[in-house]
Amino acid sequence: MKIINRFVRNDEGVDRSFAQAFLFFVLILLVAFLTSKSPFFFTWNNIRNILDNTSLQLILAIGMTFVISSGGIDLSIGSVVALSGIAIGLMLNAGVPIIVAAMMGVLLGGVLGAFNGFLISEFKIASFVVTIGSMSLYRGISLVITKGQPIYGFPSGFTFFGKGNLGEINPPIVIATLMVILAFLLFKYTKYGQYTLSIGGNEEALRRVGVNIKFYKSSIYVFSGICAGIVGLILTSRLNAAEPNAGFMLETNIIAAVILGGTSMNGGRASLSGTVIACILLSVVRNGLTIMSISSYYQQLFIGFIILLSVSISEIRQRRQLQIN
Amino acid sequence: MSMVCTSDEFVYLENISKSFGKLEALKNVSLKLERNKITSLVGDNGSGKSTLIKVLSGSLKPNNGTIHINGKAYKHLTPKIANENGISTVYQDLSLDNYKDAVGNIFLGKEVTKFGFILNYNEMQKQTEKLLEKLEIDIPYLRTPVGYLSGGQRQSVAIARSIFQGKKLIIFDEPTAAMGLKESIAANKLIKSLPSKGFTVLMISHDLNQVFDIADRIFVMRNGEIIKDAVKSDITLTELKAGISEIY
Numbered sequence: 001m002k003i004i005n006r007f008v009r010n011d012e013g014v015d016r017s018f019a020q021a022f023l024f025f026v027l028i029l030l031v032a033f034l035t036s037k038s039p040f041f042f043t044w045n046n047i048r049n050i051l052d053n054t055s056l057q058l059i060l061a062i063g064m065t066f067v068i069s070s071g072g073i074d075l076s077i078g079s080v081v082a083l084s085g086i087a088i089g090l091m092l093n094a095g096v097p098i099i100v101a102a103m104m105g106v107l108l109g110g111v112l113g114a115f116n117g118f119l120i121s122e123f124k125i126a127s128f129v130v131t132i133g134s135m136s137l138y139r140g141i142s143l144v145i146t147k148g149q150p151i152y153g154f155p156s157g158f159t160f161f162g163k164g165n166l167g168e169i170n171p172p173i174v175i176a177t178l179m180v181i182l183a184f185l186l187f188k189y190t191k192y193g194q195y196t197l198s199i200g201g202n203e204e205a206l207r208r209v210g211v212n213i214k215f216y217k218s219s220i221y222v223f224s225g226i227c228a229g230i231v232g233l234i235l236t237s238r239l240n241a242a243e244p245n246a247g248f249m250l251e252t253n254i255i256a257a258v259i260l261g262g263t264s265m266n267g268g269r270a271s272l273s274g275t276v277i278a279c280i281l282l283s284v285v286r287n288g289l290t291i292m293s294i295s296s297y298y299q300q301l302f303i304g305f306i307i308l309l310s311v312s313i314s315e316i317r318q319r320r321q322l323q324i325n
Numbered sequence: 326m327s328m329v330c331t332s333d334e335f336v337y338l339e340n341i342s343k344s345f346g347k348l349e350a351l352k353n354v355s356l357k358l359e360r361n362k363i364t365s366l367v368g369d370n371g372s373g374k375s376t377l378i379k380v381l382s383g384s385l386k387p388n389n390g391t392i393h394i395n396g397k398a399y400k401h402l403t404p405k406i407a408n409e410n411g412i413s414t415v416y417q418d419l420s421l422d423n424y425k426d427a428v429g430n431i432f433l434g435k436e437v438t439k440f441g442f443i444l445n446y447n448e449m450q451k452q453t454e455k456l457l458e459k460l461e462i463d464i465p466y467l468r469t470p471v472g473y474l475s476g477g478q479r480q481s482v483a484i485a486r487s488i489f490q491g492k493k494l495i496i497f498d499e500p501t502a503a504m505g506l507k508e509s510i511a512a513n514k515l516i517k518s519l520p521s522k523g524f525t526v527l528m529i530s531h532d533l534n535q536v537f538d539i540a541d542r543i544f545v546m547r548n549g550e551i552i553k554d555a556v557k558s559d560i561t562l563t564e565l566k567a568g569i570s571e572i573y
Binding site for chain 2: 189190191194197198201202204205206207208209210211268269
């Protein structure tokens, strides 16, 4: 209980630093434990495998960190992943050059995000309601277009985005790293990042000083959509097939990672480093359970537990914050 | 366009009316705000004070009347037009982002950047220090999120923001309502000093001692009308209280 109290204390900077340090400590413990249990765990191939899997989650989690820190939520990202992938697959099969199809697919993610952002900012509909609707809508479009069947038969060079080699690492790891750097710069050094946090912290304050809230709010969902579009591209490339069911229920894991990392569910605060650590932690858990031949059902159980724990901690922290204020 | 503001008058509200359905919140209200003076609006709940400042800050459109600012006449204002004319409102909730520090709040919406997009924290901090020194506002740790500051310090940050953002008329809605005695005294001192620094102030307050202490002119409202217009030097606090008590 003492640990939990320390974890949810109100001193902003210390609190979040502690939360991140705590997560990092758990990660180190877990790595040490899994290394002692399996000789295959702490090998470069397996570490690369973990980083590769983390990178997809991380790209989505970066977009979600922006959305959640602005006080919103985006439940449609899994469906955007699928629909972007389908669009890329259809374009490739229609003879569109790889690079053009890839860019158009990512752009489509942004357009789908813009649709969410438009409804949320223009009509002031709760993001939960809008994105739960678009989650179903985008998934439905993917299933209707493909009649539920995967699309395949792409040009050979297309697999580079998901399975290519850049020395010892794969392109998704490079893309995710660049996205983390971009997100860090946006949050720390630009109006865009600061306004994102202020929309979550006190939207009315921002409106009263004349900032165009609708533009910034919409653009946050565009950014989230672009992140999902990138993952759609990587996933389609990796599988060498566009799956209408790709990314199904992916959003729950992503939201869990972002909250676990210390970003407030109620907005106003973001912890990018926490998001990174949490994504790696969840990937290590999945990888470790698989290596130890533990049923995937337990993975679901563990993820569910993590979501409940992280949301509870976030809520307690927020309530204490309100009491102080 | 009529020119009804004299050089001493910053704002002239002329025959302003505002209804919400059948409820007449403002009935042909006229008042002038003198430049570099503190004007106070007092009255019971529902008397129309808040509606009047919302009209002046551009949050509400009046049904009738004209708003004259520095000689320009408007049928109604928007928050943008009010901002452009140097009008700023410090609301009871102060409109601060609790997770941002004093620097972040003061510069909110007007951030200093390098190359047009990179935030220049050092420059913003320097300018904040200068501004707070000029206003004699003491905030020990500028990097502390304002959610952790006292009520008086938060009020000071809100006032500093209005001043920094180039406003000339600062409207206060119950500026000391949620403050302790010590904080109220500090906030009153700051508000009282604003006219000498070139600012015009309009203040709503229920605290008659505060009103009498810092206002130069006092308007008493009841049922959407101004029923008394008193220059402070012409009346005593006892007379004002007696005048107010007739309302209740």
